[in-house]
Amino acid sequence: EPEVTQTPSHQVTQMGQEVILRCVPISNHLYFYWYRQILGQKVEFLVSFYNNEISEKSEIFDDQFSVERPDGSNFTLKIRSTKLEDSAMYFCASSVPAGASYNEQFFGPGTRLTVL
Amino acid sequence: RKEVEQDPGPFNVPEGATVAFNCTYSNSASQSFFWYRQDCRKEPKLLMSVYSSGNEDGRFTAQLNRASQYISLLIRDSKLSDSATYLCVVNSNSGYALNFGKGTSLLVTP
Numbered sequence: 001e002p003e004v005t006q007t008p009s010h011q012v013t014q015m016g017q018e019v020i021l022r023c024v025p026i027s028n029h030l031y032f033y034w035y036r037q038i039l040g041q042k043v044e045f046l047v048s049f050y051n052n053e054i055s056e057k058s059e060i061f062d063d064q065f066s067v068e069r070p071d072g073s074n075f076t077l078k079i080r081s082t083k084l085e086d087s088a089m090y091f092c093a094s095s096v097p098a099g100a101s102y103n104e105q106f107f108g109p110g111t112r113l114t115v116l
Numbered sequence: 117r118k119e120v121e122q123d124p125g126p127f128n129v130p131e132g133a134t135v136a137f138n139c140t141y142s143n144s145a146s147q148s149f150f151w152y153r154q155d156c157r158k159e160p161k162l163l164m165s166v167y168s169s170g171n172e173d174g175r176f177t178a179q180l181n182r183a184s185q186y187i188s189l190l191i192r193d194s195k196l197s198d199s200a201t202y203l204c205v206v207n208s209n210s211g212y213a214l215n216f217g218k219g220t221s222l223l224v225t226p
Contacts, residue, residue: 033213035214041218042203042217042219043160043203043214044216045208045213045215055212056208056213058213089157091160103148103207103211103214104165105214107159107161108159109158109159110159
């Protein structure tokens with residue numbers, strides 16, 4: 001069964017450093033997403049991406065965040081200057097639109113980001 | 117008001133029991149509704165989409181009440197492997213973003 005993959009599984013970085021989280025969405029999917037989950041809290045939407053551009057972003061997704069699809073398979077999330085509060089599990093997801101209103105998203109296993 | 121609200125539990129039930137989870141959502145324009153399950157420190161996994169007429173998948177039954185903005189999940193004949201956190205999920209106005217509840221924790225005991 002096709003699945004979303006993410007690397008690395010765990011990333012430790014110093015405050016102020018840049019990190020890039022990588023994802024390979026399911027191959028025939030058209031929409032890609034990043035979510036985060038701070039320990040003990042709910043899953044929060046960051047950004048959605050379609051046709052090589054951002055289609056929606058949340059208030060969390062400020063200027064320190066960027067996304068890119070550098071080739072036909074990878075989808076990346078860059079955090080330019082990490083802060084302690086960026087420590088979280090970051091999930092990538094992908095979906096194929098199934099009609100106008102349904103959007104079943106499939107999640108990767110996540111990257112646990114620890115900012116020291 | 118939180119966008120998606122769930123009773124956090126925990127629900128502790130014996131194997132074979134029937135258990136029901138409820139969820140309310142605030143955005144009356146929402147069109148897509150889902151239940152995901154999440155095991156500890158793992159990714160959310162889609163359990164089932166929730167359709168207006170209600171739908172069933174094996175031991176799982178989901179219901180939607182748009183007038184009350186209420187979604188439910190019923191699990192029959194609980195198994196030990198059903199132990200997880202169940203996430204109620206509703207799409208945003210745009211249709212892209214998913215809004216998650218904090219989840220309801222279920223522990224099925226022998």
